[in-house]
Amino acid sequence: xxxxxxxxxxxxxxxxxxxxxxxxxxxxxxxxxxxxxxxxxxxxxxxxxxxxxxxxxxxxxxxxxxxxxxxxxxxxxxxxxxxxxxxxxxxxxxxxxxxxxxxxxxxxxxxxxxxxxxxxxxxxxxxxxxxxxxxxxxxxxxxxxxxxxxxxxxxxxxxxxxxxxxxxxxxxxxxxxxxxxxxxx
Numbered sequence: 001x002x003x004x005x006x007x008x009x010x011x012x013x014x015x016x017x018x019x020x021x022x023x024x025x026x027x028x029x030x031x032x033x034x035x036x037x038x039x040x041x042x043x044x045x046x047x048x049x050x051x052x053x054x055x056x057x058x059x060x061x062x063x064x065x066x067x068x069x070x071x072x073x074x075x076x077x078x079x080x081x082x083x084x085x086x087x088x089x090x091x092x093x094x095x096x097x098x099x100x101x102x103x104x105x106x107x108x109x110x111x112x113x114x115x116x117x118x119x120x121x122x123x124x125x126x127x128x129x130x131x132x133x134x135x136x137x138x139x140x141x142x143x144x145x146x147x148x149x150x151x152x153x154x155x156x157x158x159x160x161x162x163x164x165x166x167x168x169x170x171x172x173x174x175x176x177x178x179x180x181x182x183x184x185x
Contacts, residue, residue, distance in 0.1 A: 003043035004071050006035045012047070012071045013099060015063040016056065020098040024053035027089060029079045029112060033103045034124045036092060038131045042124060046072040050079060056099070080115040081108050082145035107134055110162070111142045117158035122165060129166050136167050140175065144182060152183045 004012075009032055028036070030048030049056075057073075064070040085108040092101045104112060106128060113121040128134070139162075148155045156179050164172035179185075 001045050003045055004035075005043050006040045008071060009035055009044070009047065010094065012063065013094065013096065013101060016059045017096040017099040019059035019062050020055055022055065023098045023100065024055045025100040025102060026052040026056050027086070028101060028103050029076045029081070029109070031120075031124065033109055034128065036094075036101075037103065039124065039127050042127075046074055048074060048076040048079065050076050050081075078116060079112050080146060080148050081112040082142040083147065084145065085112075106132055107138045107142050110134055110139065111146055111159075114158050114162045115146065115148050115155060117161070122162060125162060126165055134166060136163065136171060139163070140178075143179070153185060156180070156183055156185070 027050040028047065029050045030046075031042055031044035032047045035042040035044060060073045064073075081104060085104050088105040088108055089102040090105055092103060094101055103109065110125045110128065113125050125134075139159075143155075143159050146155070160172045160175065160179070163175060
């Protein structure tokens with residue numbers, strides 16, 4: 001599977017921007033967010049889109065058939081961000097003329113990655129935290145705002161694993177009773 005880094009994604013988005021006749025917005029989620037914001041070495045097999053204008057999808061199709069790199073672009077099918085995360089979206093300054101690229105706020109992105117919690121997802125959150133420290137209080141608030149598919153207890157364990165990685169085992173252990181009570185466990 002081909003993997004793409006920051007420069008590939010930027011080049012692709014510049015090509016999409018050039019195809020647009022009018023302004024439009026795309027909300028990106030997933031590993032591409034890490035590559036664009038704080039981890040240039042982060043690679044992704046695709047661009048995960050939470051939402052986008054129809055013109056964005058049309059431009060992507062034109063770019064994918066005409067230019068390299070042709071990066072697969074998909075609607076995010078498994079992302080589970082906190083409720084109301086869209087009210088906290090952050091615009092990326094990429095020098096594009098018509099395409100506005102927005103991404104989740106850091107805590108929202110970290111929680112969305114934690115709902116899946118594959119090892120590379122958790123490493124990406126750890127890298128983010130090393131660059132731009134996350135607030136434990138805000139993470140707990142976002143945890144409470146997140147509805148997940150599957151057992152809440154599984155998400156709680158994933159979240160506690162993340163807390164232990166970022167803030168230490170003691171911090172995670174102290175949260176257990178509070179989260180169990182909040183989850184009705």
